[in-house]
Amino acid sequence: LLIRRKIDEALLDELEEALIAADVGPRLALDISEQIRQKYRNKEIEHAEEILDFLKNMLAEGLAAETEMSLGRNPDGPTVILLIGVNGTGKTTTTAKLARFLTDQGHGVLLAAADTFRAAAGEQLDIWASRVGVDIVRHKDGADPAAVVFDACDAALARKLDYVLVDTAGRIHTKSNLMQQLEKIHRVAGKKIAGAPHEVLLVLDATTGQNALSQAKLFTEGVGVTGLVLTKLDGTAKGGIVIAINREIRLPIKFVGLGEKETDFAPFDPHEFTDALFA
Amino acid sequence: SISDKLTTVFRTIAGKAKITEDNIQEAMREVRVALLEADVNLQVARDFIAGVKEEALGEKVLNAVNPGEQFIKIVHDRLVELLGGEREEIKWAAQGPTVIMLCGLQGAGKTTTVAKLASRFKNQNRRKPLLVAADVQRPAAIEQLKILGQQIGVPVYAELGGDPVQICAQALEVARMQGADTILLDTAGRLHVDDALMFELENIVARTKPQEILFVCDAMIGQSAVDTAAEFRKRLPLTGAIMTKMDSDARGGSALSLREVTGVPLKFVTVGEKLDALEEFHPDRMAGRILG
Numbered sequence: 281l282l283i284r285r286k287i288d289e290a291l292l293d294e295l296e297e298a299l300i301a302a303d304v305g306p307r308l309a310l311d312i313s314e315q316i317r318q319k320y321r322n323k324e325i326e327h328a329e330e331i332l333d334f335l336k337n338m339l340a341e342g343l344a345a346e347t348e349m350s351l352g353r354n355p356d357g358p359t360v361i362l363l364i365g366v367n368g369t370g371k372t373t374t375t376a377k378l379a380r381f382l383t384d385q386g387h388g389v390l391l392a393a394a395d396t397f398r399a400a401a402g403e404q405l406d407i408w409a410s411r412v413g414v415d416i417v418r419h420k421d422g423a424d425p426a427a428v429v430f431d432a433c434d435a436a437l438a439r440k441l442d443y444v445l446v447d448t449a450g451r452i453h454t455k456s457n458l459m460q461q462l463e464k465i466h467r468v469a470g471k472k473i474a475g476a477p478h479e480v481l482l483v484l485d486a487t488t489g490q491n492a493l494s495q496a497k498l499f500t501e502g503v504g505v506t507g508l509v510l511t512k513l514d515g516t517a518k519g520g521i522v523i524a525i526n527r528e529i530r531l532p533i534k535f536v537g538l539g540e541k542e543t544d545f546a547p548f549d550p551h552e553f554t555d556a557l558f559a
Numbered sequence: 560s561i562s563d564k565l566t567t568v569f570r571t572i573a574g575k576a577k578i579t580e581d582n583i584q585e586a587m588r589e590v591r592v593a594l595l596e597a598d599v600n601l602q603v604a605r606d607f608i609a610g611v612k613e614e615a616l617g618e619k620v621l622n623a624v625n626p627g628e629q630f631i632k633i634v635h636d637r638l639v640e641l642l643g644g645e646r647e648e649i650k651w652a653a654q655g656p657t658v659i660m661l662c663g664l665q666g667a668g669k670t671t672t673v674a675k676l677a678s679r680f681k682n683q684n685r686r687k688p689l690l691v692a693a694d695v696q697r698p699a700a701i702e703q704l705k706i707l708g709q710q711i712g713v714p715v716y717a718e719l720g721g722d723p724v725q726i727c728a729q730a731l732e733v734a735r736m737q738g739a740d741t742i743l744l745d746t747a748g749r750l751h752v753d754d755a756l757m758f759e760l761e762n763i764v765a766r767t768k769p770q771e772i773l774f775v776c777d778a779m780i781g782q783s784a785v786d787t788a789a790e791f792r793k794r795l796p797l798t799g800a801i802m803t804k805m806d807s808d809a810r811g812g813s814a815l816s817l818r819e820v821t822g823v824p825l826k827f828v829t830v831g832e833k834l835d836a837l838e839e840f841h842p843d844r845m846a847g848r849i850l851g
């Protein structure tokens with residue numbers, strides 16, 4: 281009995297370290313390993329060999345619970361989706377991937393180039409629009425992003441399209457003027473199309489560490505987030521920070537980015553994700 | 560904050576400070592958590608804590624009026640020492656042009672940073688830079704660098720399509736013709752586990768023999784910073800690193816991991832999207848930021 285107990289203490293330490301290495305964070309990693317220890321003591325877990333599977337399941341269920349995995353949908357017209365996030369996380373590329381995903385399903389999609397600030401942002405999205413084969417609304421550099429969104433919604437209504445995907449400029453979540461700009465985009469969309477935006481996706485880089493918590497909190501406070509996209513999961517980072525986010529705010533993870541091509545994109549699968557976490 | 564936590568650790572019910580083996584251990588645990596929450600890599604944090612343990616059990620803490628404060632000072636000073644050392648500037652070539660290559664993961668801030676460097680070298684170091692757009696893969700990457708080059712008055716060498724290795728090699732010739740003495744290579748973002756693309760970087764290095772190979776790292780990167788940096792260091796003779804997006808509230812613990820794992824110094828940090836948002840790296844400021 282003593283030997284068996286010794287094995288799982290070492291195993292529990294290993295699991296805690298794996299969680300930390302996956303960016304779950306030290307306090308939550310300890311919490312989780314404590315939970316597992318309790319379950320083992322209460323005989324909810326019978327054998328040491330079952331611990332890993334139990335843990336994976338527990339985490340997957342946590343991510344799947346309350347998860348509305350499908351995209352928000354407007355029953356009365358174009359569905360407006362905002363893509364937001366910190367600089368360089370993959371918003372523009374994700375906009376293209378989402379456009380491809382939706383057109384593959386037979387939907388009509390329009391892109392709104394609402395990053396009117398960064399060098400060649402409009403050109404970048406323009407190239408993606410032609411690659412994916414969808415319309416795009418662009419204004420001059422320095423134009424008001426909200427005006428781009430307004431025009432894009434108009435165009436989508438006129439052309440009877442199903443989705444407007446709004447690519448916004450990267451921004452640091454602690455900069456209140458930039459968060460206000462985002463809030464204005466949100467408001468203007470809502471004025472143009474009832475209920476818009478019907479989905480606000482926070483694009484998170486899977487390599488991000490504990491700062492993702494601050495990002496999730498402030499973007500949610502600033503403009504409201506309805507779902508996450510976790511990009512760059514094709515690297516070695518596990519993206520475990522979403523488990524920490526999940527404990528604090530219920531933000532369903534809707535999609536994952538798996539590379540730089542427009543097809544490197546998939547709906548989020550909680551069990552696949554937790555399997556990879558301990559791989 | 561960590562200082563508050565440590566003050567609590569060393570305080571007794573009577574409000575007076577007391578040192579025991581136990582609360583030293585507890586203090587170490589608190590520091591470890593602070594480092595991990597700041598995104599310092601697990602192994603690096605462990606080694607770091609082991610490194611301060613001896614000093615923590617020594618005279619300074621044991622005889623201190625405020626041991627919590629003294630403890631923090633030991634940790635802080637040790638961090639500064641590990642992060643800093645001598646301030647290293649760019650290794651300018653003694654003769655001929657200086658080649659500086661930027662590399663790193665996707666979206667780290669390379670293109671924006673390479674333009675900031677060009678602007679600094681032109682205005683502060685009186686250099687005559689040439690920017691080289693060696694990212695032929697990302698949509699409008701060349702356009703992005705051209706626009707930035709225009710904004711700072713620095714020429715950009717680019718070829719539409721073509722091979723990054725050839726482009727960089729050709730850039731040396733172009734620089735010679737233009738009389739440019741500083742050649743800055745902007746490369747495409749890539750994964751450290753992408754063998755073909757890492758090999759491409761090795762080839763660029765072989766053809767252009769850069770004086771500086773700078774690893775560009777996002778301040779918000781987490782635990783995977785160690786694997787990433789180690790692989791880049793394994794394949795390339797890195798000479799320095801640049802940490803970007805330090806205008807965010809990311810603690811930047813990867814700075815310590817970077818230094819410990821690659822041995823290269825952090826030469827600059829970037830603090831915003833504008834082209835003048837480039838600063839020298841200050842180890843003491845970074846230490847304070849990591850400790851929160």
Ligand SMILES: Nc1nc2c(ncn2[C@@H]2O[C@H](COP(=O)(O)OP(=O)(O)OP(=O)(O)O)[C@@H](O)[C@H]2O)c(=O)[nH]1
Nearest residue numbers: 367368369370371372373450512537538539665666
């Ligand atoms: N490996 C990998 N790279 C990705 C992924 N998603 C995006 N990228 C790359 O990350 C880099 C940044 O992508 P962008 O789409 O420009 O990111 P962004 O968030 O729009 O950037 P800003 O608008 O400047 O804030 C590009 O090199 C993309 O190809 C992914 O899932 N995997």
Ligand SMILES: Nc1nc2c(ncn2[C@@H]2O[C@H](COP(=O)(O)OP(=O)(O)OP(=O)(O)O)[C@@H](O)[C@H]2O)c(=O)[nH]1
Nearest residue numbers: 367368665666667668669670671748804829830831
């Ligand atoms: N706030 C802030 N944004 C930055 C900083 N450095 C770069 N950025 C932004 O980060 C985003 C990505 O920058 P890029 O220069 O395109 O990154 P990159 O490494 O060249 O990207 P790839 O070529 O796709 O790998 C852009 O939105 C930049 O404006 C910084 O120090 N602070």
Ligand SMILES: [Mg+2]
Nearest residue numbers: 371372395450
């Ligand atoms: Mg973008």
Ligand SMILES: [Mg+2]
Nearest residue numbers: 669670694700
């Ligand atoms: Mg670039």
